[in-house]
Amino acid sequence: MLERFPMSIPFGWFFVAYSDELAVGDVRPVHYFGRDQVLFRTETGEAGMLDAYCPHLGAHMGHGGTVEGDRLRCPFHSWAFRPDGFCVDIPYARAIPPITKREPVARPYPVSEKNGVVWAWYHPEGVEPMFDVIEHAPFTEPGWAKPVRREWAFASNPQEIAENGVDFAHFEYVHKMEAVPEGSSSYDGHIRRSEAQGQRTVKLPDGTEKIIPSSVQTIQNGAGQKFTQLKGVVTLSLMVLATPVEADQVELRFCFTYPDMPEGSPEHQAVMAAIANTCGQSGVEGDIPIWNHKIHRRRPLLCDGDGPILRFRRYFEQFYVDGDTPRQMVAV
Structure with a gap:
């Protein structure tokens, strides 16, 4: 099998x-x-x-x-x-x-x-913590709204979910998004940081279009803690919380916050629409049916438009105990 x-x-x-x-x-x-x-x-x-x-x-x-x-x-x-x-x-x-x-x-x-x-x-061998949980200001400081929480459970694992963020090609075909800039990434032990800048074209109520700068910043702290800050039409801070239930079963939670604002205001409505978009079919709920049924190719056949998938896998391999680490590298 x-x-x-x-x-x-x-x-x-x-x-x-x-x-x-x-x-x-x-x-x-x-x-x-x-x-x-x-x-x-x-x-x-x-x-x-x-x-x-x-x-x-x-x-x-x-x-x-x-x-x-x-x-x-x-x-x-x-x-x-x-x-x-x-x-x-x-x-x-x-x-x-x-x-x-x-x-x-x-x-x-x-x-x-x-x-x-x-x-x-x-840790499967009972090893004491090797690094600390990171505090993220939007979830600890005043001026940010009460978090909005969503959750799902399906057949996958934390690596598959995290790898999605560097699989740039799928954004167009799964999420029907415009081209996603690769940006830059840095790796420092158990921490991965990435940042991408771009632009979005937004249609205004009067029918005119406006180009708005956008950015995505991500910090990943080990296998289970990831923060993403999205700026564009609205500002969102997101904790991506993927907890393994079994080796092939996971619970995924999205926890959002945003700059505090009057509920029901046009700005608040825009934030709620952005959260719905991030969670819905054009966001994570478009990925879940694929994650739920796909396999992990240990030696994937890749092309030059796929994004830094192999570099990300080298980073994630450190969170497996020696002997159980998957050998999945392949030259592109």
Whole structure:
């Protein structure tokens, strides 16, 4: 059988919740990175994520687990775990097992909260975070509107989704867009930056046309964190949040913000139209049916108009553990 994706789940920081949707005391089951987890927020406000199954007798702590102070209690025998995975109380034990003093016994996922997102670090070998989550001013500073959120789930992975941004040829044929300038890209370890400048022709209400400068700036921070700033008719800041559920299943979220403005104003209507366009058939919903059914060609046959796909793949390969890294380079 033809293998759809030769790559495993990449490591990095990934979205697991929006901060304002995880209240103090919340306990919920989630499933990411091919594993079941329990996500919770302690009474001290700290978010935590552990492997779901209690190391004692295997109860799923996301179903019936409760928060008490700075810990999560298992619903089966009330063992208590901190967000760092250490067992700190067994209510009926005269002496808790010595291992609980030495190391975490419930697998913890390092968590960071920035930009209104709860990020969890995933590495298949349990390696501690190798870089930090980036803060992005439009999602942290005043003067920007309440975020607009959209989400989808389908059969793909973070690399396929991210690669779409450097596949310049598809913009015309999938999205019916004008030519997209390649612009410039730079790579610095786990960070990729790109910027493209162009022009758009806009028809005004009186029937005349106006040429408006436009730009797209992107920062990618590892496999799971990407910011895009779009300027033209309107200004949009977008977080692209692709979280692997399994090696071939992904949840994709778009989180938009824009300069604060009166709701219902002509400027606000233009922003909403731009968001609908970015999410709709002329945007990501035009890509999803293709992502949902395509395969990843390890040795693609490329031509000179395809964009820097191979350079991007070399960048993304660093987020796979050695031994699972796909070998997909080919000379153009």
